[in-house]
Amino acid sequence: xxxxxxxxxLLLGGLCLVASGVITGCAAEGNASRPVGCATxxxxxxxxxxxxxxxxxxxxxxxxxxxxxAPLTAGNFVDLVQKGAYNGTAFHRVVRQPSPFVVQxxxxxxxxxxxxxxxxxxxxxxxxxxxRLIPLELRLKQDQSPTYGRxxxxxxxxxxxxxxxxxxALAMARSADPNSASAQFYVALQALPELxxxxxxxxxxxxxxxxxxxxxxxxxxxRATVVEGGKLVKGGAAAAAGS
Numbered sequence: 216x217x218x219x220x221x222x223x224x225l226l227l228g229g230l231c232l233v234a235s236g237v238i239t240g241c242a243a244e245g246n247a248s249r250p251v252g253c254a255t256x257x258x259x260x261x262x263x264x265x266x267x268x269x270x271x272x273x274x275x276x277x278x279x280x281x282x283x284x285a286p287l288t289a290g291n292f293v294d295l296v297q298k299g300a301y302n303g304t305a306f307h308r309v310v311r312q313p314s315p316f317v318v319q320x321x322x323x324x325x326x327x328x329x330x331x332x333x334x335x336x337x338x339x340x341x342x343x344x345x346x347r348l349i350p351l352e353l354r355l356k357q358d359q360s361p362t363y364g365r366x367x368x369x370x371x372x373x374x375x376x377x378x379x380x381x382x383x384a385l386a387m388a389r390s391a392d393p394n395s396a397s398a399q400f401y402v403a404l405q406a407l408p409e410l411x412x413x414x415x416x417x418x419x420x421x422x423x424x425x426x427x428x429x430x431x432x433x434x435x436x437x438r439a440t441v442v443e444g445g446k447l448v449k450g451g452a453a454a455a456a457g458s
Contacts, residue, residue: 253448256349258290260449265445267439273429273430280385280417281417287350287352288415301398305436316404319336319402321399349396351393364393373408379406382403382404383419383424386410387399404427
């Protein structure tokens with residue numbers, strides 16, 4: 216089924232949503248002039264793989280994270296899980312009509328009961344008084360390391376991506392700036408090739424997709440934990456691990 220133009224071109228962050236002429240608030244923008252990879256990132260990268268168990272109000276979902284194809288993005292997610300950043304947050308955006316699209320959550324703002332629901336989807340993870348932002352990370356099958364900070368949308372290139380938007384793909388939401396992902400994530404409810412090369416896929420649902428299918432807007436993440444793997448490295452060690 217074809218999707219309306221507004222849906223296909225949607226900025227998944229829920230951070231900067233344009234639909235029917237209405238623009239919602241946007242989270243902090245990244246710095247496009249300084250995209251970084253694992254060698255210089257201030258956040259840790261994932262060495263190897265990791266399994267994250269996410270207890271939701273509808274049941275448990277397990278994610279398998281790929282530290283080979285998306286070390287920085289997966290490392291950021293694991294680090295936030297270990298910090299408890301997702302505990303108590305809401306699934307603030309669920310799109311199933313006119314065709315299955317995404318289930319999105321992880322906005323730290325939504326964990327605060329004093330935050331109006333109208334502000335869900337506008338938050339980033341804050342540490343040391345600043346928003347933690349990571350660059351867009353995309354790896355091609357033939358490359359040893361990912362490309363950072365730019366979209367890869369030419370068909371002949373996007374077909375070579377190591378991780379794509381299949382049903383159950385786990386990816387990072389962001390605003391218009393490719394380097395503005397922070398904590399918000401989404402799960403693809405069906406194959407979404409129109410998002411390939413635009414948003415960073417870093418894992419997949421390995422168990423509990425039927426739970427994802429039951430999640431409704433307003434449901435919550437009770438807690439998330441790393442149950443297997445999850446080795447985090449930084450700087451030169453991270454670069455070596457990803458090579």
